[in-house]
Amino acid sequence: xxxxxxxxxxxxxxxxxxxxxxxxxxxxxxxxxxxxxxxxxxxxxxxxxxxxxxxxxxxxxxxxxxxxxxxxxxxxxxxxxxxxxxxxxxxxxxxxxxxxxxxxxxxxxxxxxxxxxxxxxxxxxxxxxxxxxxxxxxxxxxxxxxxxxxxxxxxxxxxxxxxxxxxxxxxxxxxxxxxxxxxxxxxxxxxxxxxxxxxxxxxxxxxxxxxxxxxxxxxxxxxxxxxxxxxxxxxxxxxxxxxxxxxxxxxxxxxxxxxxxxxxxxxxxxxxxxxxxxxxxxxxxxxxxxxxxxxxxxxxxxxxxxxxxxxxxxxxxxxxxxxxxxxxxxxxxxxxxxxxxxxxxxxxxxxxxxxxxxxxxxxx
Amino acid sequence: xxxxxxxxxxxxxxxxxxxxxxxxxxxxxxxxxxxxxxxxxxxxxxxxxxxxxxxxxxxxxxxxxxxxxxxxxxxxxxxxxxxxxxxxxxxxxxxxxxxxxxxxxxxxxxxxxxxxxxxxxxxxxxxxxxxxxxxxxxxxxxxxxxxxxxxxxxxxxxxxxxxxxxxxxxxxxxxxxxxxxxxxxxxxxxxxxxxxxxxxxxxxxxxxxxxxxxxxxxxxxxxxxxxxxxxxxxxxxxxxxxxxxxxxxxxxxxxxxxxxxxxxxxxxxxxxxxxxxxxxxxxxxxxxxxxxxxxxxxxxxxxxxxxxxxxxxxxxxxxxxxxxxxxxxxxxxxxxxxxxxxxxxxxxxxxxxxxxxxxxxxxxxxxxxxxxxxxxxxxxxxxxxxxxxxxxxxxxxxxxxxxxxxxxxxxxxxxxxxxxxxxxxxxxxxxxxxxxxxxxxxxxxxxxxxxxxxxxxxxxxxxxxxxxxxxxxxxxxxxxxxxxxxxxxxxxx
Numbered sequence: 001x002x003x004x005x006x007x008x009x010x011x012x013x014x015x016x017x018x019x020x021x022x023x024x025x026x027x028x029x030x031x032x033x034x035x036x037x038x039x040x041x042x043x044x045x046x047x048x049x050x051x052x053x054x055x056x057x058x059x060x061x062x063x064x065x066x067x068x069x070x071x072x073x074x075x076x077x078x079x080x081x082x083x084x085x086x087x088x089x090x091x092x093x094x095x096x097x098x099x100x101x102x103x104x105x106x107x108x109x110x111x112x113x114x115x116x117x118x119x120x121x122x123x124x125x126x127x128x129x130x131x132x133x134x135x136x137x138x139x140x141x142x143x144x145x146x147x148x149x150x151x152x153x154x155x156x157x158x159x160x161x162x163x164x165x166x167x168x169x170x171x172x173x174x175x176x177x178x179x180x181x182x183x184x185x186x187x188x189x190x191x192x193x194x195x196x197x198x199x200x201x202x203x204x205x206x207x208x209x210x211x212x213x214x215x216x217x218x219x220x221x222x223x224x225x226x227x228x229x230x231x232x233x234x235x236x237x238x239x240x241x242x243x244x245x246x247x248x249x250x251x252x253x254x255x256x257x258x259x260x261x262x263x264x265x266x267x268x269x270x271x272x273x274x275x276x277x278x279x280x281x282x283x284x285x286x287x288x289x290x291x292x293x294x295x296x297x298x299x300x301x302x303x304x305x306x307x308x309x310x311x312x313x314x315x316x317x318x319x320x321x322x323x324x325x326x327x328x329x330x331x332x333x334x335x336x337x338x339x340x341x342x343x344x345x346x347x348x349x350x351x352x353x354x355x356x357x358x359x360x361x362x363x364x
Numbered sequence: 365x366x367x368x369x370x371x372x373x374x375x376x377x378x379x380x381x382x383x384x385x386x387x388x389x390x391x392x393x394x395x396x397x398x399x400x401x402x403x404x405x406x407x408x409x410x411x412x413x414x415x416x417x418x419x420x421x422x423x424x425x426x427x428x429x430x431x432x433x434x435x436x437x438x439x440x441x442x443x444x445x446x447x448x449x450x451x452x453x454x455x456x457x458x459x460x461x462x463x464x465x466x467x468x469x470x471x472x473x474x475x476x477x478x479x480x481x482x483x484x485x486x487x488x489x490x491x492x493x494x495x496x497x498x499x500x501x502x503x504x505x506x507x508x509x510x511x512x513x514x515x516x517x518x519x520x521x522x523x524x525x526x527x528x529x530x531x532x533x534x535x536x537x538x539x540x541x542x543x544x545x546x547x548x549x550x551x552x553x554x555x556x557x558x559x560x561x562x563x564x565x566x567x568x569x570x571x572x573x574x575x576x577x578x579x580x581x582x583x584x585x586x587x588x589x590x591x592x593x594x595x596x597x598x599x600x601x602x603x604x605x606x607x608x609x610x611x612x613x614x615x616x617x618x619x620x621x622x623x624x625x626x627x628x629x630x631x632x633x634x635x636x637x638x639x640x641x642x643x644x645x646x647x648x649x650x651x652x653x654x655x656x657x658x659x660x661x662x663x664x665x666x667x668x669x670x671x672x673x674x675x676x677x678x679x680x681x682x683x684x685x686x687x688x689x690x691x692x693x694x695x696x697x698x699x700x701x702x703x704x705x706x707x708x709x710x711x712x713x714x715x716x717x718x719x720x721x722x723x724x725x726x727x728x729x730x731x732x733x734x735x736x737x738x739x740x741x742x743x744x745x746x747x748x749x750x751x752x753x754x755x756x757x758x759x760x761x762x763x764x765x766x767x768x769x770x771x772x773x774x775x776x777x778x779x780x781x782x783x784x785x786x787x788x789x790x791x792x793x794x795x796x797x798x799x800x801x802x803x804x805x806x807x808x809x810x811x812x813x814x815x816x817x818x819x820x821x822x823x824x825x826x827x828x829x830x831x832x833x834x835x836x837x838x839x840x841x842x843x844x845x846x847x848x849x850x851x852x853x854x855x856x857x
Binding site: 080 | 693
């Protein structure tokens with residue numbers, strides 16, 4: 001098997017001291033318990049593929065893809081080994097060798113054919129009855145918000161209440177789901193270039209997102225692929241945190257879930273808390289593991305689609321951590337969907353609330 | 365390759381779901397935190413002592429090696445399946461079975477994580493002190509098997525000071541209870557203590573009864589900079605001789621200081637040695653002790669001393685120590701920190717001359733040896749920095765390691781203070797304990813007549829250390845990097 005993507009991480013893998021500290025944080029390891037189901041194991045397997053010591057049989061493919069790319073292992077790693085980058089490189093090489101997972105293949109095919117991972121055939125702008133126009137402020141809806149939840153309505157409502165001139169764009173999937181599961185650069189560039197053309201066409205200077213995956217892809221992965229963007233990607237909460245917002249009272253006990261791709265990957269922690277602080281009568285309490293220490297919801301990195309059982313168990317655990325509150329809120333629609341799965345699994349009464357929808361409901 | 369009949373019976377004992385023979389699992393259990401690797405033929409996760417006993421009896425019947433394993437954080441190849449066989453992962457047996465702080469003991473299964481035990485004890489204002497560097501990942505079973513310790517050993521001792529009793533599955537499958545639940549015990553041979561440091565060669569520890577003690581109410585930290593390593597060493601001796609009994613004294617040599625400064629903006633003083641000193645106890649005693657420590661450091665030649673009991677500041681001061689390992693691992697772009705000579709212990713007063721000898725040996729061989737460690741108990745940790753993909757570096761690394769241990773033995777030191785022997789330190793332990801090796805072998809042969817329990821380790825490892833390496837480098841006479849099995853032939857002799 002060729003290991004073009006893994007080659008550049010050879011030194012990184014040798015530098016890993018195999019200390020095993022990632023065991024104390026990996027959500028997959030917590031549920032599986034075997035040493036192949038933790039960052040150290042995945043790095044070893046990637047290393048075995050690179051050196052040719054092991055064949056990429058089903059067991060190896062299974063473990064390499066059994067990771068939500070939450071980056072908590074990197075956060076904890078004393079040697080700061082780029083664990084998620086190594087996992088994504090291994091997936092890229094496996095896929096190039098024809099060793100992908102069928103559900104991921106379908107997802108990539110859907111993105112390239114229909115512009116979204118779900119295989120929805122209807123254009124999202126027609127579905128939502130929206131039309132782009134030239135504006136400095138753009139809103140990137142994202143596939144989950146367009147086809148699975150209604151965050152888009154809340155975003156639009158908030159922007160209208162604030163009197164902003166903004167536009168949506170004739171977007172396709174940001175490419176994040178492909179990137180996480182081993183999509184090639186050529187495949188990623190197909191969607192990247194489409195989106196960049198649309199952004200340029202409308203003269204957008206600031207582009208806002210609610211999905212943590214889309215935001216991370218634009219903020220960190222697009223520049224890796226094409227260099228300088230020429231516009232500023234911002235999470236919607238970063239944008240709102242700078243505004244003078246007036247809220248109706250919300251007399252409930254609320255906690256906040258940090259999406260991994262927004263928090264640990266992109267470093268956005270303060271904006272959501274700054275906004276929640278402004279809500280009158282809210283009783284806000286952090287979960288024991290919050291900000292950079294927050295545990296994953298289990299939805300990302302292709303885990304939910306390929307391994308729903310593991311993904312759901314991780315989400316259930318996160319819900320159990322939040323049960324002191326009446327409401328758990330988070331701005332990422334994908335986290336909302338997976339936390340709801342976890343809620344059902346553990347039979348919790350907590351309400352999982354999209355933070356953008358909460359803001360819209362309370363914004364005067 | 366395991367006999368199919370054996371494998372079927374093994375699955376019958378532990379259950380299909382707790383037995384794996386696939387590539388991914390076997391490869392991941394081929395490694396621990398050290399430099400060696402060799403794949404087991406199967407990995408099992410037993411759930412009960414009875415399962416382990418049945419499995420060991422079966423392994424005797426088929427003469428299959430059994431390799432007990434905790435979290436796989438050991439640094440010397442202890443749990444590397446050098447003769448193949450079955451890797452027995454004990455992480456699944458992780459219950460804290462009983463907590464009796466009023467009787468000063470707890471009973472735990474071997475897979476309980478050190479930090480998790482202390483989190484449970486903290487609720488009752490108690491703790492289990494040894495504090496190994498791998499505290500958040502390592503298991504109590506592994507700590508007992510290796511007699512692990514850490515920063516606090518000068519005041520609180522090693523794991524052996526806390527093990528009151530053990531339940532052990534012996535190499536022939538009998539379940540034996542050793543020791544007791546009492547603080548005092550003179551009933552017969554002290555076998556529970558004897559098992560500590562056996563590294564899985566004399567049985568599988570399936571339950572541990574540990575003494576626990578009340579947590580100190582307060583602590584304070586001082587950082588002292590010395591232009592001369594000898595002065596830092598004298599400072600340590602002066603503190604202990606005064607007497608002040610610190611809960612820990614950590615030493616950093618100039619290589620460690622440079623590495624931290626290179627990797628962070630902490631701006632540590634670029635001196636020959638830094639000491640990080642911690643005292644704990646009753647608040648008034650802590651205040652008195654830390655002031656005295658500062659005074660002693662100054663009179664011993666420290667160019668600067670800072671001390672505090674402020675929580676935030678303590679975290680900042682400990683930052684240098686905590687950032688050292690990542691800083692060292694990235695000290696030079698193509699080099700990495702390699703576990704070769706890593707855990708010697710010397711008489712406290714011999715630390716300065718020993719560290720200087722390490723630097724001279726490193727210079728001679730074109731590698732870097734960074735030294736830090738628990739200066740108050742004489743336990744030094746070295747990181748050998750070299751290019752692990754360069755065969756020449758390995759040859760020099762091996763020679764340097766031999767010379768380092770010779771220097772340690774020459775000042776009356778010992779090969780390993782808290783990490784254990786496994787494979788990587790075996791030749792040096794053999795050189796150090798010449799009169800004991802045959803005796804150890806006799807005990808092993810008596811208790812393990814089929815030589816199935818973690819065979820070919822410690823006194824029975826007769827090869828060098830630059831072999832069965834985990835790195836993709838081909839060294840003459842070493843392991844073929846294309847041979848993932850990496851096994852030494854034969855499990856039983």
